[in-house]
Amino acid sequence: MPFLNALARRPPVRPLLLAALLAAGGAAAAQPAPEPACYRHSYDDAYLEAHPQMALRDIRVLVARDAETGQRVLRIWALSSDQGEARLARMENARFEEWLSCDPADPRACIVELDGAGGLAILRADGEALEFVTDRLVVELADYEEIDGIDLAIGAALTRYRLERVADGQCPG
Numbered sequence: 001m002p003f004l005n006a007l008a009r010r011p012p013v014r015p016l017l018l019a020a021l022l023a024a025g026g027a028a029a030a031q032p033a034p035e036p037a038c039y040r041h042s043y044d045d046a047y048l049e050a051h052p053q054m055a056l057r058d059i060r061v062l063v064a065r066d067a068e069t070g071q072r073v074l075r076i077w078a079l080s081s082d083q084g085e086a087r088l089a090r091m092e093n094a095r096f097e098e099w100l101s102c103d104p105a106d107p108r109a110c111i112v113e114l115d116g117a118g119g120l121a122i123l124r125a126d127g128e129a130l131e132f133v134t135d136r137l138v139v140e141l142a143d144y145e146e147i148d149g150i151d152l153a154i155g156a157a158l159t160r161y162r163l164e165r166v167a168d169g170q171c172p173g
Contacts (some may be wrong), residue, residue: 008084036064038171039163040131041108048081053154055084061130061163062171072102074110074120077172078139078152085150091141096149098139112138118153123160130163 040060048054058079066073078096080086086094100119102110111119118136125131135158140149153159 023131036061036062037125037127037130038166038168040166040170041161041163043081048083053084055080055150055154056119056152057081057084059152059161059163060166060171063125063130066101071104072107072110074100074102074172075171076100077142078150080150084154089148089150091148091150095142096139097142098137098149114138117149118151126165128165130165131160133158133160135159 002121031119039062040058043051043054043056048057056078060077064073064074064075065071076096076098080091080094082092083090086092098117099113100110100112101110102122108122109119109126110122111117117138118134120132120134120137123131123133135153137152138149139152152161
């Protein structure tokens with residue numbers, strides 16, 4: 001698929017960039033996140049119309065601990081919009097899902113296990129909100145064995161997300 005070939009040619013998340021962002025996160029980034037915790041943000045039609053490159057309509061993130069290792073993990077569920085990269089990849093209104101593992105030495109740095117799929121840097125995670133940045137974070141189509149997905153970084157630029165804390169039941173599974 002041409003879309004995946006283009007993703008494969010993009011460089012991975014830049015570790016120095018993420019380290020700088022984490023260092024700049026200050027006190028907000030150091031606040032412990034409640035775990036497990038569910039965060040969500042939905043983009044309305046007006047926002048999507050004003051931001052035609054936005055490939056998401058809805059995103060949810062569960063912050064939790066791996067039962068075996070105690071390591072922080074993130075689980076992302078996303079619903080694509082009908083524009084931006086989702087339209088280019090012909091994955092409009094599709095459901096995506098991804099797991100990320102966070103660095104035990106700095107649980108604000110989380111990566112997708114699949115090589116080249118990227119990761120994120122948590123700037124804030126507390127009882128009110130989850131904020132993160134990424135310059136590459138590919139989430140895969142839900143319920144598919146083959147690797148196919150969309151990148152949450154808009155146009156290969158550093159992209160920031162802010163999700164609100166919601167009831168844990170709003171995160172599936």
